[in-house]
Amino acid sequence: MTAALGASANVVSPVRPPVPRSAGRPFTKYLVPEVVFGWGALSEAGFAARRLGAQRPFVVTDAGVIEAGWWAELAGHLAEVELCPTVWQELTPNPKEHEVAAGVRRYLESGCDVIIGLGGGSVIDAAKAIAVVAGNGGRILDYEGVDKVTAAIPPTVMCPSTAGTGADVSQFAVITDTTRRLKATLIGRALVPDISVTDPRLLTTMPDDLAAATGLDALTHGIEAYVSLAAGPLTDVHALHAIELICRSLRRTLTHPDDVAARTAMAQASLEAGLAFTNAILGATHAMSHQVGGLLDLPHGVVNGVLLPHVIRFNARSSPGRFVPVARAMGLDVTGLPDDVAAGRAAEAVARLAADLGCPSGLAELGVRDADIDTLAATTLGDACLSTNPRDAGHADVAALFRAAL
Numbered sequence: 001m002t003a004a005l006g007a008s009a010n011v012v013s014p015v016r017p018p019v020p021r022s023a024g025r026p027f028t029k030y031l032v033p034e035v036v037f038g039w040g041a042l043s044e045a046g047f048a049a050r051r052l053g054a055q056r057p058f059v060v061t062d063a064g065v066i067e068a069g070w071w072a073e074l075a076g077h078l079a080e081v082e083l084c085p086t087v088w089q090e091l092t093p094n095p096k097e098h099e100v101a102a103g104v105r106r107y108l109e110s111g112c113d114v115i116i117g118l119g120g121g122s123v124i125d126a127a128k129a130i131a132v133v134a135g136n137g138g139r140i141l142d143y144e145g146v147d148k149v150t151a152a153i154p155p156t157v158m159c160p161s162t163a164g165t166g167a168d169v170s171q172f173a174v175i176t177d178t179t180r181r182l183k184a185t186l187i188g189r190a191l192v193p194d195i196s197v198t199d200p201r202l203l204t205t206m207p208d209d210l211a212a213a214t215g216l217d218a219l220t221h222g223i224e225a226y227v228s229l230a231a232g233p234l235t236d237v238h239a240l241h242a243i244e245l246i247c248r249s250l251r252r253t254l255t256h257p258d259d260v261a262a263r264t265a266m267a268q269a270s271l272e273a274g275l276a277f278t279n280a281i282l283g284a285t286h287a288m289s290h291q292v293g294g295l296l297d298l299p300h301g302v303v304n305g306v307l308l309p310h311v312i313r314f315n316a317r318s319s320p321g322r323f324v325p326v327a328r329a330m331g332l333d334v335t336g337l338p339d340d341v342a343a344g345r346a347a348e349a350v351a352r353l354a355a356d357l358g359c360p361s362g363l364a365e366l367g368v369r370d371a372d373i374d375t376l377a378a379t380t381l382g383d384a385c386l387s388t389n390p391r392d393a394g395h396a397d398v399a400a401l402f403r404a405a406l
């Protein structure tokens with residue numbers, strides 16, 4: 001751990017640095033679910049489902065969460081409020097469109113009325129996708145893009161078991177299209193869960209590699225949301241606080257896995273980064289990462305950790321000032337430094353953190369080949385996350401970024 005990253009910092013800049021390329025909108029909108037947060041909050045999940053009118057909850061989860069005992073605990077809490085759930089767990093990391101279709105069939109057969117996601121981002125994205133198709137028909141990939149979900153969907157309660165994806169509060173779902181070999185992004189208010197129940201206890205059973213990957217994902221959410229063209233004062237405060245909490249606590253959750261304060265800080269960071277990015281959207285790191293993840297079925301946060309320093313340097317060439325508060329939030333002393341130097345320090349610190357957490361130094365170690373770059377760059381241009389990147393990026397720019405990160 002570097003001393004600089006461990007230091008605390010006053011992260012709220014008294015004057016909000018301008019967003020570089022005007023989005024032409026003097027206003028922002030802010031979507032947020034009902035949030036239940038705190039140590040032991042899983043005990044509220046049954047009441048949350050009841051508040052949404054549940055008679056028969058459909059619980060989406062996975063084998064790791066069941067093995068850790070969280071499904072058994074949730075089933076007990078549901079029984080306390082006289083709810084008898086159906087559980088479904090037939091999905092893999094980076095959920096695929098055919099898995100969603102199977103989940104929809106099971107949901108419709110079950111006669112259930114509320115969907116509960118208990119797990120990491122893959123579980124929660126699959127739970128959202130099942131709700132979308134159950135309410136709207138067709139295939140999940142029919143709803144790729146922005147605001148394509150128009151009919152009502154079953155109410156949802158999301159209980160995250162990782163600190164990173166923010167899917168429990170976000171208006172995003174990401175589903176792997178196995179035909180095109182890319183990740184399809186769905187965005188819209190219909191995808192905002194009704195209730196998010198965040199219990200930091202659930203983080204204590206995460207494997208270390210998952211804690212590292214999801215923590216890097218949360219850091220990427222905070223940084224991309226802060227510099228996004230759609231950023232605003234309501235998202236800035238959460239983005240910067242998430243960055244600060246992650247840089248203080250992520251390494252400690254790995255060296256001291258039973259540290260309650262560090263786990264709680266990471267749960268809060270994930271939540272706050274989620275609130276920031278669901279409203280400010282993301283940027284080139286995610287637009288590129290989705291393509292790599294679709295091609296090679298890799299951990300999303302690890303790919304972000306490799307790409308993010310390169311994207312920071314690229315974006316800082318047009319808007320270095322926005323990265324100064326980011327560097328401060330990371331605990332870096334950038335007093336008196338020119339903005340571009342401070343931005344470079346932030347990029348270096350992200351690369352150091354990713355390396356310390358075991359990320360490879362380049363995409364080649366993850367299996368990406370130079371021959372893949374043209375296709376990856378082409379599909380990146382179609383990803384919705386690129387539209388809020390603070391610097392315009394065409395095919396040549398994105399290809400150069402992939403090559404630099406190789």
Ligand SMILES: [Fe+2]
Pocket residue numbers: 165217220221286300
């Ligand atoms: Fe992400």
